Amino acid sequence: MINVIGFDADDTLWHNENLFLQTQDKFKQLLLGYHDEQWIDQRLYETEIKNLEHFGYGVKGFTLSMIETAIELTEGRIVGSEIQEIIDYARDMIDAPIEVLDHVKETLKDLSGSHTLMVITKGDLLDQETKVARSGLGDFFQHVEVVSTKTTETYQAVFKKYDIQANDFVMVGNSLKSDILPVLQCGAQAIHVPYETTWAHEEVTEKDLWNQGYLKVEHIGQLPELLKTLPTSK
Amino acid sequence: MINVIGFDADDTLWHNENLFLQTQDKFKQLLLGYHDEQWIDQRLYETEIKNLEHFGYGVKGFTLSMIETAIELTEGRIVGSEIQEIIDYARDMIDAPIEVLDHVKETLKDLSGSHTLMVITKGDLLDQETKVARSGLGDFFQHVEVVSTKTTETYQAVFKKYDIQANDFVMVGNSLKSDILPVLQCGAQAIHVPYETTWAHEEVTEKDLWNQGYLKVEHIGQLPELLKTLPTSK
Numbered sequence: 138m139i140n141v142i143g144f145d146a147d148d149t150l151w152h153n154e155n156l157f158l159q160t161q162d163k164f165k166q167l168l169l170g171y172h173d174e175q176w177i178d179q180r181l182y183e184t185e186i187k188n189l190e191h192f193g194y195g196v197k198g199f200t201l202s203m204i205e206t207a208i209e210l211t212e213g214r215i216v217g218s219e220i221q222e223i224i225d226y227a228r229d230m231i232d233a234p235i236e237v238l239d240h241v242k243e244t245l246k247d248l249s250g251s252h253t254l255m256v257i258t259k260g261d262l263l264d265q266e267t268k269v270a271r272s273g274l275g276d277f278f279q280h281v282e283v284v285s286t287k288t289t290e291t292y293q294a295v296f297k298k299y300d301i302q303a304n305d306f307v308m309v310g311n312s313l314k315s316d317i318l319p320v321l322q323c324g325a326q327a328i329h330v331p332y333e334t335t336w337a338h339e340e341v342t343e344k345d346l347w348n349q350g351y352l353k354v355e356h357i358g359q360l361p362e363l364l365k366t367l368p369t370s371k
Numbered sequence: 372m373i374n375v376i377g378f379d380a381d382d383t384l385w386h387n388e389n390l391f392l393q394t395q396d397k398f399k400q401l402l403l404g405y406h407d408e409q410w411i412d413q414r415l416y417e418t419e420i421k422n423l424e425h426f427g428y429g430v431k432g433f434t435l436s437m438i439e440t441a442i443e444l445t446e447g448r449i450v451g452s453e454i455q456e457i458i459d460y461a462r463d464m465i466d467a468p469i470e471v472l473d474h475v476k477e478t479l480k481d482l483s484g485s486h487t488l489m490v491i492t493k494g495d496l497l498d499q500e501t502k503v504a505r506s507g508l509g510d511f512f513q514h515v516e517v518v519s520t521k522t523t524e525t526y527q528a529v530f531k532k533y534d535i536q537a538n539d540f541v542m543v544g545n546s547l548k549s550d551i552l553p554v555l556q557c558g559a560q561a562i563h564v565p566y567e568t569t570w571a572h573e574e575v576t577e578k579d580l581w582n583q584g585y586l587k588v589e590h591i592g593q594l595p596e597l598l599k600t601l602p603t604s605k
Contacts, residue, residue: 191461191462191465191466192431192461192465192497193495193496193497193498197426197431197432197435197495198431200435201431201434201435201458201461204438204454204458205455205458207451208451208452208454208455211451212451213450213451213452213455214451215451215454216447217441217442217445217446217447217448217449218442218447220438220442220449220454221439221442221447224435224438224439227425227426227435228425231425231426232425261427261431261495261496262427262495262496262517262518262519263426263427263519263520264427266519280532283496284496285496285497285500286497298514
């Protein structure tokens with residue numbers, strides 16, 4: 138029987154990817170005198186992927202990647218005030234108001250009466266903790282786990298830490314790669330709530346998804362009804 | 372009876388502050404044409420403190436602070452290749468070999484037979500997890516908690532999370548501000564193992580320490596003997 142529900146945070150509980158996209162737009166405007174937008178996007182993405190193993194997910198790594206990309210694409214001609222502008226983007230992102238997605242608050246309120254709710258999210262530790270607090274949703278969650286990656290091993294470690302049986306757990310999130318596939322591989326259940334955009338690095342192919350048997354809702358408000366239909370054991 | 376021992380990581384289990392100091396030396400060399408060393412140190416420290424609430428502790432925030440300081444101190448005249456050099460420092464810090472401190476490995480081996488050992492450390496999540504793994508000490512620890520700050524509330528949350536009684540817990544670390552005082556305030560015990568240098572922000576005054584009743588060892592190898600002398604309850 139499902140008694141613990143894990144929620145991804147960014148783009149599941151609140152808007153996030155659009156904040157990165159808005160920042161990336163500003164970044165492209167800054168460099169538009171040097172290169173066209175598509176080329177800037179492509180080089181930034183490559184730098185981000187290269188830096189993931191060093192800097193991990195989150196605003197700080199993204200910012201360092203923007204700075205590196207700017208230096209590379211301007212062949213070092215970028216000036217100090219422009220780099221400062223990029224660092225200011227980072228502070229703006231970290232301070233940006235949290236826009237909780239539709240249906241989230243009432244759904245969490247509903248489910249928190251009957252289930253243990255927890256957040257399992259990637260990103261910078263301090264930034265994610267602050268976002269949970271500022272979202273006004275913190276009281277619905279018994280645990281907040283900020284993790285550096287979301288693999289099968291990550292979820293197994295979380296299950297062990299909180300003494301959770303895979304059979305009792307369902308994960309809810311917008312990323313098939315991070316929130317759904319590794320959870321199914323642990324023998325737990327997973328419910329996909331698509332967000333309007335997905336970062337290229339989080340995309341998975343149809344082949345990865347074939348016959349995986351995860352569930353899907355259009356928005357998080359459909360969660361309580363869906364949970365009632367789940368079999369009590371797998 | 373003490374059955375859980377928490378260890379700070381940076382400058383308690385392995386060298387860390389000297390890596391920051393070495394990087395700061397390189398940074399000062401880079402800016403020496405613009406300002407004298409003392410002024411660079413002071414401005415960098417002020418920028419770090421200002422940025423703590425946004426970027427938290429760790430290499431990534433330190434790097435963003437170095438870049439900001441460099442732009443400010445050169446009045447924007449710093450060039451792209453020099454900023455790139457600062458970002459390269461960050462990657463070097465993250466990739467630097469872990470130098471485990473003397474006595475650590477044998478002490479952990481000794482204590483892991485009789486106690487539950489855990490790491491409680493500040494810093495960037497991915498970086499700290501990687502350091503635990505690369506240190507070769509990971510197997511001694513049952514839990515690794517990377518936290519964004521170390522206050523009384525932080526320790527209380529860790530106790531709750533792992534169902535630890537304050538009476539059963541002792542914290543071991545080099546920072547009086549982060550590892551000792553807040554732990555004592557929770558009613559748990561704490562053992563100070565000084566490191567050769569302390570970051571200014573972690574320093575506390577004699578007044579803060581007056582009559583706090585924490586214990587102190589010169590090096591971590593003295594821990595097993597000291598633990599035998601602790602009263603079985605407070």
